[in-house]
Amino acid sequence: MRSIDVVIMGLGVHGSAAARELAARGHRVLGVEPSAARAVTGASRGPLRMLREADPSRPELNALAQESAARWRQRDPAFTGTSEAGFFRSAVGVLITPSRDADRWVGRAGDRLREIAPGDALLAGLALGRDRIAMADDRCALLDAGAAVRSLRSEAAELGAELRFGSRIRLAPEPPTGHGRLRVRVLDGGDPEGEDVTAERLLVCVGARTRELPAWAGVPGLRIEPAPMQIARFASPPLDPRRPRFHITHEGDDRFCLIPMAGGDVQFGHFEQPAGVVDPMTASRARDLAALRRYLPGTGPLRRLTTVPACYTAPPAGDFVLRWGTPRTATLVACSGVGFKFAPAVAVRVAAALEGQTPHDGASISQAATTFLDVGNGTEHH
Numbered sequence: 235m236r237s238i239d240v241v242i243m244g245l246g247v248h249g250s251a252a253a254r255e256l257a258a259r260g261h262r263v264l265g266v267e268p269s270a271a272r273a274v275t276g277a278s279r280g281p282l283r284m285l286r287e288a289d290p291s292r293p294e295l296n297a298l299a300q301e302s303a304a305r306w307r308q309r310d311p312a313f314t315g316t317s318e319a320g321f322f323r324s325a326v327g328v329l330i331t332p333s334r335d336a337d338r339w340v341g342r343a344g345d346r347l348r349e350i351a352p353g354d355a356l357l358a359g360l361a362l363g364r365d366r367i368a369m370a371d372d373r374c375a376l377l378d379a380g381a382a383v384r385s386l387r388s389e390a391a392e393l394g395a396e397l398r399f400g401s402r403i404r405l406a407p408e409p410p411t412g413h414g415r416l417r418v419r420v421l422d423g424g425d426p427e428g429e430d431v432t433a434e435r436l437l438v439c440v441g442a443r444t445r446e447l448p449a450w451a452g453v454p455g456l457r458i459e460p461a462p463m464q465i466a467r468f469a470s471p472p473l474d475p476r477r478p479r480f481h482i483t484h485e486g487d488d489r490f491c492l493i494p495m496a497g498g499d500v501q502f503g504h505f506e507q508p509a510g511v512v513d514p515m516t517a518s519r520a521r522d523l524a525a526l527r528r529y530l531p532g533t534g535p536l537r538r539l540t541t542v543p544a545c546y547t548a549p550p551a552g553d554f555v556l557r558w559g560t561p562r563t564a565t566l567v568a569c570s571g572v573g574f575k576f577a578p579a580v581a582v583r584v585a586a587a588l589e590g591q592t593p594h595d596g597a598s599i600s601q602a603a604t605t606f607l608d609v610g611n612g613t614e615h616h
């Protein structure tokens with residue numbers, strides 16, 4: 235039977251980043267993913283992800299975001315600033331908010347936000363509405379999600395990780411016991427028997443599928459929320475394509491984002507749901523399109539609308555959670571809705587935890603504002 239150091243279940247952005255990081259540190263890694271090698275499914279699917287190095291709604295994560303941005307930039311061999319060649323593109327983040335709330339956001343973002351004059355090209359085509367102001371943050375980026383994940387996977391493979399696609403791992407209802415190595419069964423599509431491997435550690439990164447895990451490997455209090463993203467093409471491109479950017483509008487608890495894409499498409503959707511939306515997946519198409527038309531009144535006839543279904547995973551404190559199910563198995567869940575960008579920096583903390591830490595000591599993670607849930611006594615380490 236083959237012997238592995240770390241088996242990773244799920245190769246979305248977090249499993250792929252962990253596989254790369256662990257392989258770079260010299261571990262024998264086996265990553266297992268049900269979808270095909272070039273496919274990116276789960277929450278990591280869909281064209282683009284926004285990256286803000288200073289997010290006024292999550293300032294406690296800014297240091298982690300800045301570290302992640304630097305790691306993504308380094309990792310993108312085609313990075314040339316605004317070029318569309320690679321997966322990391324520098325961009326401007328435009329925040330549109332009622333004037334009465336502006337001070338609150340400026341206060342939290344430090345001096346990064348500058349007010350944009352109504353005639354600025356960044357606002358061309360956009361209806362600000364009365365009593366709303368727009369502010370820009372120049373140190374943002376857009377990540378091509380599929381290309382970023384595939385790049386992490388190929389780096390992991392080049393560093394020696396074995397990545398198996400079209401395969402899956404099923405966890406037993408009872409936790410693995412004893413202090414010996416784990417035995418993990420990898421099920422291949424064409425082979426119902428599968429293959430058993432022994433492993434030092436198992437890292438579970440299955441996103442929304444975490445809710446289907448047996449209790450010992452799950453994350454207590456995890457909420458799963460449908461969160462689709464829309465991609466539309468209109469008769470005439472509605473936004474000035476001169477600078478890569480994304481827009482975020484705030485109105486109470488309703489947060490909506492729109493991202494101009496290459497070729498005139500627009501990616502948009504609610505990234506924080508207005509209160510009272512019971513079934514966002516069903517409600518989203520019409521509601522998101524109505525919100526887009528409010529902000530982009532000159533869009534003209536709709537040529538195509540695609541909904542990319544996905545889910546947010548919301549751990550109890552809206553934080554990252556690495557929960558030790560047993561001394562050798564841990565489950566990682568990213569903070570909801572904004573977790574993609576952090577993957578390379580979170581992977582460093584996760585690798586360190588898998589390598590060195592005893593399961594009941596979250597100390598070295600604290601600098602990352604990452605919560606490690608300790609199943610042993612139910613305490614949280616910050």
Ligand SMILES: Cc1cc2nc3c(=O)[nH]c(=O)nc-3n(C[C@H](O)[C@H](O)[C@H](O)COP(=O)(O)OP(=O)(O)OC[C@H]3O[C@@H](n4cnc5c(N)ncnc54)[C@H](O)[C@@H]3O)c2cc1C
Nearest residue numbers: 244246247248276277278284403441544571572573574575
């Ligand atoms: C609509 C939407 C918009 C978002 N926008 C942003 C944004 O702008 N910026 C940002 O930073 N973040 C954003 N996020 C959040 C970010 O996309 C997620 O936090 C991140 O993709 C989660 O990645 P993951 O690897 O944890 O999970 P996933 O990507 O869901 O990966 C889980 C993987 O596990 C696999 N799997 C399932 N079962 C098994 C099994 N039995 N064995 C092996 N593998 C299995 C799945 O196939 C999948 O590939 C957004 C999320 C959504 C849904």
